[in-house]
Amino acid sequence: QSALTQPPSASGSPGQSVTISCTGTSSDVGGYNYVSWYQQHPGKAPKLMISEVNKRPSGVPDRFSGSKSGNAASLTVSGLQAEDEADYYCSSYAGGNNLVFGGGTKLTVL
Amino acid sequence: QVQLKQSGPGLVKPSQTLSLTCAISGDSVSSDSTIWNWVRQSPSRGLEWLGRTYYRSKWFYDYAPSVRSRITVNPDTSRNQFSLQLNSVTPEDTAIYYCARGKMATGFDYWGQGSLVTVSS
DSSP, X not given: OOSBBXXXXXXXXXXXXXXXXXXXXXXXXXXXXXXXXXEEOTTSXXXXXXXXXXXXXXXXXXXXXXXXXXXXXXXXXXXXXXXXXXEEEEEEEOSTTOEEEBOOEXXXXX | OXXXXXXXXXXXXXXXXXXXXXXXXXXXXXXXXXXXXXXXXXXXXXXXXXXXXXXXXXXXXXEOTXXXXXEEEEEETTTTEEEEEEOSOOGGGOEEEEEEEEETTTEEEEEOOOEEEEEOO
């Protein structure tokens, strides 16, 4: 069982916005501004899309944004495109040498 | 451009040692500003951080509690790579193993291509 809770699936039509949630505890998501989001296409390695709650690495479209409130973080994908269809994972630093991941959300572009 | 290229056997027998190598280009395993990690992914356990090594005037090694008694991550400065050894494997260790660059706090920005390792007799 994953330490962070994500919905198993999410969907939206092209051009729409979709938000994926990631719920943890005060020991991880709520305790640090160190939430990351990864995109993973089938058969590929994860790709970092958001770091430190809301920072986009170079090359990541600004359609991707992150936020956090209390023990929950969110990833919003605006202006959905076909290539956004993938699995998305959140992770959070949890103190010491602890890193926890979510179970993943399959995003379908209808 | 940083690239991580993984190598190692895809099949390991139970009780034996899983060994993988991650060759680095575009960066240095001895860099004092980054960290080198191993992460695995399986249907039953999801994504799981396993361990890391990094250099800050000396080498440091950190491991996940779940595998601490069985894991070793080692740098190889002569070949600019780092390795993973996981001892006494069981079928539960069957997973896709990834090497990755980055810090827990800021995320892993470069990943290897992944290595499917199956533990089976």
